[in-house]
């Protein structure tokens with residue numbers, strides 16, 4: 268029987284609440300699909316600063332590296348907003364992504380049928396099966412570039428090498444080949460030199476994928492097109508910062524940021540799985556956070572890192588079924604049952 272070692276980075280704010288639900292669902296899937304899971308917890312973010320003085324203790328990196336996969340809640344919150352930039356909770360998150368070489372971030376924006384009416388976008392614009400895969404470069408660009416500050420100015424640098432763009436472009440083209448063979452590369456090549464290198468490199472890589480229809484779009488237009496006509500997109504490949512922003516926008520088409528899962532991959536088996544949202548300090552501790560983005564991240568982990576596709580599909584099907592009747596407040600609609608974070612976890616387990 269397969270046994271998997273999973274490191275939990277619960278983090279801050281709603282992180283522990285949502286990860287606890289995801290663990291429950293993973294345990295249920297293990298029972299049903301005949302595998303076992305061993306958990307270890309490690310500190311990341313504000314809770315790590317409180318306990319050790321730094322957002323990413325070395326022990327956390329070592330534990331993650333020694334595991335089959337990592338589940339992360341979220342980090343950050345007002346308590347740590349006055350930390351120096353390189354010691355903020357978010358710096359810990361960037362640090363673990365860098366330390367594990369997680370250069371490819373997959374952020375699927377999928378609408379679950381019952382949620383169509385929860386989306387602020389009109390039904391006819393969303394269509395019947397909106398399914399966009401955002402492939403975000405995760406260990407380069409402005410979040411990792413040289414930064415600094417002097418008396419009256421501050422700077423952050425957007426820098427990409429050909430090799431960095433090539434490897435993320437290949438992930439995106441491979442993904443497009445498995446889907447509808449359509450790839451939109453999003454950049455700001457009308458202004459940024461780094462985007463011009465990005466675009467040229469994507470064009471060069473496209474020669475190895477003649478079956479994929481490639482188009483290019485400026486990021487400002489893409490932000491608008493996502494709302495105007497999301498059906499035009501299959502796979503989107505873009506830089507770290509643009510992917511961060513566009514995926515939050517895409518989440519609302521799917522009904523709520525509490526629904527969007529992600530996989531951060533390195534090319535090897537080890538992956539880090541987290542919701543795309545943050546630590547939501549405004550609702551932390553109230554028991555009302557939507558745990559489905561984290562639960563769906565577990566499904567991605569089962570698919571991409573643990574080779575348990577049936578278990579992944581079963582979790583996704585269970586989520587779809589529960590959404591017909593039960594909703595956390597962020598996706599609540601009149602006439603349905605309003606449930607807490609914990610109840611939502613229990614309902615997905617029961618459905619499984």
Ligand SMILES: NC(=O)C1=CN([C@@H]2O[C@H](COP(=O)(O)OP(=O)(O)OC[C@H]3O[C@@H](n4cnc5c(N)ncnc54)[C@H](O)[C@@H]3O)[C@@H](O)[C@H]2O)C=CC1
Nearest residue numbers: 341342343344524525544545546547548549550556557597
């Ligand atoms: N991956 C991570 O750990 C991330 C951490 N952050 C950090 O999180 C903190 C809060 O950042 P915000 O900009 O407020 O973004 P956020 O994503 O935490 O929250 C934005 C809004 O969405 C709501 N929301 C988020 N997740 C939800 C869920 N599961 N269920 C229901 N509602 C949900 C929140 O209540 C809030 O109104 C900051 O410290 C930020 O740096 C932000 C984004 C990603």
Ligand SMILES: CC(C)CC(=O)C(=O)O
Nearest residue numbers: 357358360361511543544
């Ligand atoms: C908090 C940042 C480091 C990242 C972020 O917003 C994200 O990855 O979605």
Ligand SMILES: [Mg+2]
Nearest residue numbers: 511512515543
């Ligand atoms: Mg973000």
